[in-house]
Amino acid sequence: MAEHEHEKDHLHRLRHSVSHVMAQAVLEKFPEGKVAIGPPIEKGFYYDFELPRPLTPEDLEGIESRMREIVAEGHDFVYQEVSEDEAREIFCEQPYKLELIDGIVSAGTDEYGEPLDEAPKLSIYRSGSFVDLCRGPHVENTKEINPDAIKLLNVAGAYWRGDERRPMLQRIYGTAWESAQELEEFLAWQEEVEKRDHRRLIKDLDLLSFHEEGGAGLAYWHPLGGRIRQVIEDFWRARHREGDYEIVYTPHIGKAQLWQESGHLGFYRESMYSPMDIDGAEYFLKPMNCPFHILMYKTSLRSYRELPLRWAELGTVYRYERSGVLHGLMRVRGFTQDDAHIFCTPEQIEDEVLRVLRFSLDLLRAFGFADFHVFLSTMPEKHVGEAERWEQAQESLRKAIDVEGLPYEVDEGGGAFYGPKIDIHVKDALGRRWQLTTIQFDFNMPERFDMTYIGEDGKEHRPYMVHRALLGSLERFFGVLVEHYGGAFPVWLSPVQVVLIPIADRHVDYAYAVAEQLRAAGLWVKVDDSGERMQAKIRDAQMQKIPYMLVVGNREMDAGQVNLRRRDGEVPGAMSVDEFIALAQDAIAERCVL
Ligand SMILES: [Zn+2]
Numbered sequence: 277m278a279e280h281e282h283e284k285d286h287l288h289r290l291r292h293s294v295s296h297v298m299a300q301a302v303l304e305k306f307p308e309g310k311v312a313i314g315p316p317i318e319k320g321f322y323y324d325f326e327l328p329r330p331l332t333p334e335d336l337e338g339i340e341s342r343m344r345e346i347v348a349e350g351h352d353f354v355y356q357e358v359s360e361d362e363a364r365e366i367f368c369e370q371p372y373k374l375e376l377i378d379g380i381v382s383a384g385t386d387e388y389g390e391p392l393d394e395a396p397k398l399s400i401y402r403s404g405s406f407v408d409l410c411r412g413p414h415v416e417n418t419k420e421i422n423p424d425a426i427k428l429l430n431v432a433g434a435y436w437r438g439d440e441r442r443p444m445l446q447r448i449y450g451t452a453w454e455s456a457q458e459l460e461e462f463l464a465w466q467e468e469v470e471k472r473d474h475r476r477l478i479k480d481l482d483l484l485s486f487h488e489e490g491g492a493g494l495a496y497w498h499p500l501g502g503r504i505r506q507v508i509e510d511f512w513r514a515r516h517r518e519g520d521y522e523i524v525y526t527p528h529i530g531k532a533q534l535w536q537e538s539g540h541l542g543f544y545r546e547s548m549y550s551p552m553d554i555d556g557a558e559y560f561l562k563p564m565n566c567p568f569h570i571l572m573y574k575t576s577l578r579s580y581r582e583l584p585l586r587w588a589e590l591g592t593v594y595r596y597e598r599s600g601v602l603h604g605l606m607r608v609r610g611f612t613q614d615d616a617h618i619f620c621t622p623e624q625i626e627d628e629v630l631r632v633l634r635f636s637l638d639l640l641r642a643f644g645f646a647d648f649h650v651f652l653s654t655m656p657e658k659h660v661g662e663a664e665r666w667e668q669a670q671e672s673l674r675k676a677i678d679v680e681g682l683p684y685e686v687d688e689g690g691g692a693f694y695g696p697k698i699d700i701h702v703k704d705a706l707g708r709r710w711q712l713t714t715i716q717f718d719f720n721m722p723e724r725f726d727m728t729y730i731g732e733d734g735k736e737h738r739p740y741m742v743h744r745a746l747l748g749s750l751e752r753f754f755g756v757l758v759e760h761y762g763g764a765f766p767v768w769l770s771p772v773q774v775v776l777i778p779i780a781d782r783h784v785d786y787a788y789a790v791a792e793q794l795r796a797a798g799l800w801v802k803v804d805d806s807g808e809r810m811q812a813k814i815r816d817a818q819m820q821k822i823p824y825m826l827v828v829g830n831r832e833m834d835a836g837q838v839n840l841r842r843r844d845g846e847v848p849g850a851m852s853v854d855e856f857i858a859l860a861q862d863a864i865a866e867r868c869v870l
């Protein structure tokens with residue numbers, strides 16, 4: 277573990293150092309260029325520039341070879357603390373750096389708005405002809421960089437500070453490794469990542485679209501995407517019923533008064549859309565479902581005998597995201613959470629937490645995820661609710677993780693002000709981690725809404741409240757699924773499970789007759805009756821990632837059979853229609869990939 281951390285640390289310094297080398301090469305080519313920020317990131321680095329013209333692929337090649345020369349020249353990375361005046365002098369022609377200096381100097385506060393004990397520190401790093409406002413760390417000398425293990429990847433537009441009202445800069449992405457072989461492996465992985473990019477696949481497979489004229493960050497589910505979503509929702513509902521949840525439905529808008537009471541207008545206003553006026557009152561689109569569930573809770577006097585209550589909703593919410601950060605289905609402005617709220621007594625909390633954790637893992641496993649990592653976030657300094665309640669909640673989370681034997685990390689003090697939480701990250705087929713599930717305690721809302729239940733002692737008590745979303749949102753989860761499977765969904769999730777491929781025109785009627793049987797058996801099926809040759813039809817079905825192809829010609833027609841060919845190239849061959857139906861239904865029931 278320690279060694280692993282150490283390696284990560286070293287790669288981090290290495291990549292940060294290469295980003296400085298790149299910036300030097302870029303500024304040599306464009307002396308009037310302005311530099312913004314250039315951090316190391318996972319598997320690489322980037323640097324943002326304002327340049328007199330858009331960069332071409334030839335530019336990148338030139339910059340990359342100049343970088344190799346700079347590396348070979350063997351420059352030291354030299355750290356120096358500077359005063360504010362010195363910093364302003366050094367970066368007098370670099371407006372973005374001056375703005376960063378303003379930020380560091382003027383903020384002078386920590387993330388809670390409390391003044392920092394010490395004066396903010398300004399530091400620079402020099403290497404070769406480049407100087408950066410930078411805290412480091414860096415390698416000692418450019419010679420530590422392996423010139424055969426660096427590569428510039430691409431240029432993308434990036435708004436300064438992710439703000440679309442600020443200038444659009446050119447961001448050069450690059451990567452750096454310790455060995456040429458690691459670089460090669462990374463490039464192969466990167467190619468696979470691009471192939472599986474959900475933004476491309478949802479278009480190629482005709483699943484979803486986004487429309488500039490309809491509004492950025494709002495997803496449109498086409499019929500085929502809609503089929504998959506329907507399967508996911510049906511499965512989700514069935515599981516929740518088994519898990520003793522109740523399914524509820526609530527409105528999409530609510531009055532300002534409600535959002536005032538819940539506190540959202542205080543601490544969440546920036547993520548909410550402008551109000552609309554209805555009969556002289558302000559209404560807001562809901563960014564969360566919670567206050568609505570609380571209103572329902574409060575429709576009657578609750579007794580401890582009724583608890584726990586588990587209320588789930590596929591609730592569609594709208595949140596403002598800056599247009600610069602929108603990203604396909606991963607970051608959208610309207611989405612459907614697979615939300616639920618659990619209201620229970622202190623005695624029930626331990627069982628409930630274990631139960632919801634297990635429930636979540638079961639659900640995620642059903643979708644083909646097997647590798648989980650949990651993050652537990654505990655009580656921050658600024659918080660609401662008694663420490664004792666926090667302690668109990670955290671213990672119940674910790675215990676549940678232990679019982680399930682999951683690897684986890686603790687983010688001490690990293691919880692929201694209103695309660696501790698756990699996040700579950702899953703590893704996808706390419707080894708990337710995605711945060712899906714969140715199980716979050718809330719000591720704030722029950723207080724704000726004065727929620728109570730009558731206990732065994734006949735007195736009023738405050739219930740515990742837990743928010744949980746297991747898949748997260750259907751939109752983002754779908755994006756993750758598309759990338760995990762590269763669009764080749766398991767049979768139960770495939771929007772077209774079977775394609776019938778008649779060899780010649782005279783087999784088309786038979787193909788339709790078989791298709792009708794399959795449809796009646798509950799399969800999603802289509803007939804490729806185009807005039808294409810059989811090989812072309814098979815290729816086409818493979819492009820569409822349809823799990824089963826059934827070829828029908830004279831022999832099949834005479835015998836009342838079909839000839840099965842699978843997406844992965846396997847050819848189980850001729851079988852009766854009933855045999856095929858049994859095989860497909862089995863794969864669906866078992867949620868097999870094929
Ligand atoms: Zn730096």
Ligand SMILES: [Zn+2]
Nearest residue numbers: 564565566743
């Ligand atoms: Zn909630």
